[in-house]
Amino acid sequence: MSAATEAFLAMLAAERGAAANTLAAYRRDLAQAEEAVGDLASADRDAVASLAGEWADLAPASVARKASSLRQFFGFAxxxxxxxxxxxxxxxxxxxxxxxxxxxxxxxxxxxxxxxxDEAASGEPKAVRLLALIELLYGSGLRASELVSLPISAVPRDAPFLTVTGKGGATRMVPVGGRALEAVGRWLAVRPQTPPSRYLFPSGKVGHLSRVRLFQLLKALAGRAGLDPAAISPHVLRHAFATHLLEGGADLRVLQTLLGHADISTTQIYTHVDSARLVALVNSRHPLATRATSD
Structure with missing residues (x-):
């Protein structure tokens, strides 16, 4: 890669705190573009336009991502x-x-x-753990990766908040409801103490529960509950958290903070489920809604 693109990647890491996977995606997109047109810092407009042919067989979402990477690079240049x-x-x-x-x-x-x-009522540790996991997924809207990697130090002591490290290493405070706190407390009472682990949901000697295992546990629970396992995932519970909060009147900016979205446009996708409530809100709360219309 050219020195210019390497400098751009270094800026993303240092100034924006881009995660490793994000940097890898940018690196891949920029490297492929440079293979086609040469040094992006000096490529002319015609060369850049020729990338449309290079990307002709790609899905629209892939083309949009690559174009976004290059736009950001050109702005930096x-x-x-x-x-x-x-x-x-x-x-x-x-x-x-x-x-x-x-x-x-x-x-x-x-x-x-x-x-x-019902399953957790038996006191069996794995069942108690699963209840705590789904309470945090739906009750706090955590990403699967955030949930499984929670350190035990993140468990609230004096205030009902979790300290969560999200994408790009960004830290945020996430409120935890009473149900989730109770479920986590039940899990802590039966959580294995050996070998010692710094994770809330330990697995193996030094690691934590994997995302893949979380998916498997959740889908198995869905089947036992008479639901379609294909319709259930940790991310679906996160979506349900956001959607149901919005239905209950949560502000979109608050929802953005709770979900850890860097851009509110990502959060706005949830408004699709709430059009009926928004219409009712306008009809009931708008200053002119209660005024009689004149003949």
Whole structure:
């Protein structure tokens, strides 16, 4: 890769705190573009436009991601004085609709939790652990990776908040409801003490429960609850957390903070499920809603 693209990647790591996977994706996109057109810091507009042909067989979402990587690089190159022009207008701009998230209804959530609570009543540690896991997924909206890697030090002591490290190493405070706190307390009472582990959900000698195992446990629970396992995942419970909060009147900016979204446009996808509530809100709360119309 050219010195310019390496400098851009270094900036992403140092100034934006980009995660390793994010940096790898940028590196891959920029390297492939340079293989096609040469040094991006000096590539002319025609060369940049030729990338449309290189990307012709890719899915619209992939093209959009690659184009975004290059736009950010070109902006950086202009800021650094390496380019006087911005050729990003020559990049293809496919229209790709972001898929709407799968959302569990309230009845499905109730069935899932009823089954988990019945199983945890036995006191069997794995069943108690599973109840704590789903309470945190649905009750706090954690990502699967955030949940399984929670250190035991993150468990609230004096305040009902978890300290969560999310994407890019960003830390946020996440509220924990009474049900989740109770479930976590039950888990701590039966959590294995040997070998010692710094993780809330330990596995093996030094590690923590894996994301793959969390998926497996959740899908198995769904089957036992009479639900379609294909419709259940940790991310679906996170979506349900967001959707049901929005239905209950949560502010979109608050939801953005709770979910750990860097950009509110990511959070706005949840508004698709709430159009009826928003219409009712306008009709009931708008200053003119209660005024009689004149003949």
């Amino acid at each position: 202009i800021d650094e004085g390496w380019r006087q022009d911005d050729p990003s207008g020559a990049l293809p701009a496919p229209r790709s609709r972001r898929p709407l998230p799968k959302v569990l209804g309230h009845e499905a959530i109730a069935a899932l939790f009823a089954r988990a609570e």
